[in-house]
Amino acid sequence: MTTDQAPKSKRRATAESMAKSQREISVSEFFAKNRHLLGFDNPRKALLTTIKEAVDNSLDACEEAGIVPEIWVHVEQTGPNRYKAGIQDNGPGILKKQIPLIFGKLLYGSKFHRLRMSRGQQGIGISAAGMYGLLTTGKPVKIVSKVSIRKPAHYYELRINTKTNNPEILNNKGDGEDIPAGQEGHKYIAKHGIEWETHYPADAPETPGKELAHGTRVTIELEAKYQRGRGSVDEYLEQTAIANPHVTIHYMDPENNLRTYNRSTRQLPPEPVEIKPHPYGVEVGRLITMLKDTSETTISGFLTNSFSRVSNGIAKQICDGAKIGTRTHARKLNRDEIEKLYHSIQETKISNPSTDCIVPIGEELLLKGMHQVVPAEFYCAATRPPAVYRGNPFLIEVALAYGGSVETTKITKDLLKELLSESDARTVRQFLINTFNGLGADSADKITKSSKLGARKSPSKLKPREIDALFEAMQNINISEGQSMNVLRYANRVPLQFSQSACAITQSITGMNWRSYGLTQSRGNVPSGPVTVMVHMASVWVPFTSESKEAVASYPEIQKELRLALQAVGRKLGMFLRKRQLVKQQADRRSIFLRYLGEVATAVSDINGSDRQKVYDDLMAVAQKKTAEADMKLTESGKLVEENELFGDNVLIVEKSTEDLLNRPSANGSSDDDSGDQEFEEMEDE
Numbered sequence: 001m002t003t004d005q006a007p008k009s010k011r012r013a014t015a016e017s018m019a020k021s022q023r024e025i026s027v028s029e030f031f032a033k034n035r036h037l038l039g040f041d042n043p044r045k046a047l048l049t050t051i052k053e054a055v056d057n058s059l060d061a062c063e064e065a066g067i068v069p070e071i072w073v074h075v076e077q078t079g080p081n082r083y084k085a086g087i088q089d090n091g092p093g094i095l096k097k098q099i100p101l102i103f104g105k106l107l108y109g110s111k112f113h114r115l116r117m118s119r120g121q122q123g124i125g126i127s128a129a130g131m132y133g134l135l136t137t138g139k140p141v142k143i144v145s146k147v148s149i150r151k152p153a154h155y156y157e158l159r160i161n162t163k164t165n166n167p168e169i170l171n172n173k174g175d176g177e178d179i180p181a182g183q184e185g186h187k188y189i190a191k192h193g194i195e196w197e198t199h200y201p202a203d204a205p206e207t208p209g210k211e212l213a214h215g216t217r218v219t220i221e222l223e224a225k226y227q228r229g230r231g232s233v234d235e236y237l238e239q240t241a242i243a244n245p246h247v248t249i250h251y252m253d254p255e256n257n258l259r260t261y262n263r264s265t266r267q268l269p270p271e272p273v274e275i276k277p278h279p280y281g282v283e284v285g286r287l288i289t290m291l292k293d294t295s296e297t298t299i300s301g302f303l304t305n306s307f308s309r310v311s312n313g314i315a316k317q318i319c320d321g322a323k324i325g326t327r328t329h330a331r332k333l334n335r336d337e338i339e340k341l342y343h344s345i346q347e348t349k350i351s352n353p354s355t356d357c358i359v360p361i362g363e364e365l366l367l368k369g370m371h372q373v374v375p376a377e378f379y380c381a382a383t384r385p386p387a388v389y390r391g392n393p394f395l396i397e398v399a400l401a402y403g404g405s406v407e408t409t410k411i412t413k414d415l416l417k418e419l420l421s422e423s424d425a426r427t428v429r430q431f432l433i434n435t436f437n438g439l440g441a442d443s444a445d446k447i448t449k450s451s452k453l454g455a456r457k458s459p460s461k462l463k464p465r466e467i468d469a470l471f472e473a474m475q476n477i478n479i480s481e482g483q484s485m486n487v488l489r490y491a492n493r494v495p496l497q498f499s500q501s502a503c504a505i506t507q508s509i510t511g512m513n514w515r516s517y518g519l520t521q522s523r524g525n526v527p528s529g530p531v532t533v534m535v536h537m538a539s540v541w542v543p544f545t546s547e548s549k550e551a552v553a554s555y556p557e558i559q560k561e562l563r564l565a566l567q568a569v570g571r572k573l574g575m576f577l578r579k580r581q582l583v584k585q586q587a588d589r590r591s592i593f594l595r596y597l598g599e600v601a602t603a604v605s606d607i608n609g610s611d612r613q614k615v616y617d618d619l620m621a622v623a624q625k626k627t628a629e630a631d632m633k634l635t636e637s638g639k640l641v642e643e644n645e646l647f648g649d650n651v652l653i654v655e656k657s658t659e660d661l662l663n664r665p666s667a668n669g670s671s672d673d674d675s676g677d678q679e680f681e682e683m684e685d686e
């Protein structure tokens, strides 16, 4: 018997029968099945992604139009596991004929084909959110858009046809509705229950009660879950406000709490300039397509007009390197010649792309933003000069805040009750870690232990007495040394809230030695301590690791810039902590002198009959002189700093009194153990 023969079996399919089921897959069908790729992998994230896509679009549109953005976000519960999210802006609005395509067709947008810094890049975001809503609730997307105060607004209810990836308009027999301008329109809106803010709020500082002249509102009903804490809508909006100090957001949460994040500046970020691709970033395949599609006749014309930084001289050098004449017909190059052209491009010295296509937040605004949201003692920021990866310009900036109260001490008991009832964590320990940024496992253990809650206690089943004990422990336990660094990641001003460990930003932080800057850190982890670090990558094309735009890919050029920016703020933090340590030591010494001064003065006066008060004053003067550093002001440059004052050199110190320092644990955690300091000095010497 031969063993290499396949067992006899009936032929199951033929090429012909298989051909019957082979057909094109629509992009919408693909993403409907793979919704996790777009950030719709669970109901909680689906709500966040929907709001994020709409808010990012609003900010992009306002900035592009030169309008100071005002955004309304309204989240309302419409049933068990069902929410309605409405996002409105005061942007330029959208032309009537474009509305169905933008909201009812995947991969349709204005940003994909251009090299210019913006939040959106792919043209999937908002239509995917609408599709998710439709699939999970059957409800269409509702859009109102207005381009001028004098013209009618347009109202559409539409759904995406996932088979054809095309929009279907549902209202007014497929034509959509026009809402008249002015009073008549306001009546129409009220009568038909259309969701649209007609006016700015009466207490809006700059535009109280003014009618909204233009803007867009999208309303999507979807299967979702609302929960605060890490990765929530609330966190996204708060972090968006930090990185976009020019936006005002009115946020109505599902419990009808209205929160307003007011802008701190009316200055829009400078307009980024659109650039052409840089020759170094173009791969052979792309070069072939570009040559096929070009309207230029000569190869020299093609090179100078399709790419940035290619002058006639550079084009000639490239052509010479490839042994092709500059006047050769661009569309007639064969594959071999294109390959040579590609290699010659790589070997020709071409200057870096221009960098006015990327706009940093800037050190001053970074400090302002951080200071508004993170209460701390010390802030600093650093913006790196632009660099290039794969031909794409990018820039890294970092802000750091040190000190201040721990998140667990900032909440009220009522909020704690709400958070506990919303949580789906299985244990209280897990709840604490998931809900409070920077709270490490050790601190969560300390809190649960102190509140005497069993390790397996479920957060939603706590009795009032147990909630009281938990609240008490959260307020009183000193967990500053157990805190881990809170990392806020941003790409083109958009907060990145997921896939932390896959992101180049987190990897750069964990790969650095923070102990040399006075923080404790176990190898390969984020450092410990009451520190918040905000890292922003701005680029014409952010290399995300997936379509849901959650993590930045680790290109070596990006890693290098991240490291340099983090080191810049790390050094400033190190200086601050060292000075603070010195002040504390001297304050400790002075307090010991003061303890005995009175007794010594009395004894001296008894022995030699001198004036006790004079002896006391003299001794006091000596004590003060010997411990003069205790009065040192905690500034980089030795200047006296008023609270909240911003320095020119991008450091902000909110002064602490000497008493505060004496009562506060040191950077390394304990107030009376100086072993950590020794380690710190040693690291500095290295």
Ligand SMILES: Nc1ncnc2c1ncn2[C@@H]1O[C@H](COP(=O)(O)OP(=O)(O)OP(=O)(O)O)[C@@H](O)[C@H]1O
Residues within 6 Å of the ligand: 053, 057, 058, 061, 089, 091, 092, 093, 094, 102, 108, 109, 110, 111, 112, 119, 120, 121, 122, 123, 124, 125, 126, 127, 216
């Ligand atoms: N609120 C708005 N105001 C004006 N134009 C808008 C608004 N929302 C969307 N658009 C337009 O619709 C297009 C498609 O938006 P969509 O969210 O689908 O993709 P994107 O923002 O281009 O990219 P991404 O998928 O990366 O978010 C945008 O490129 C923009 O031109």
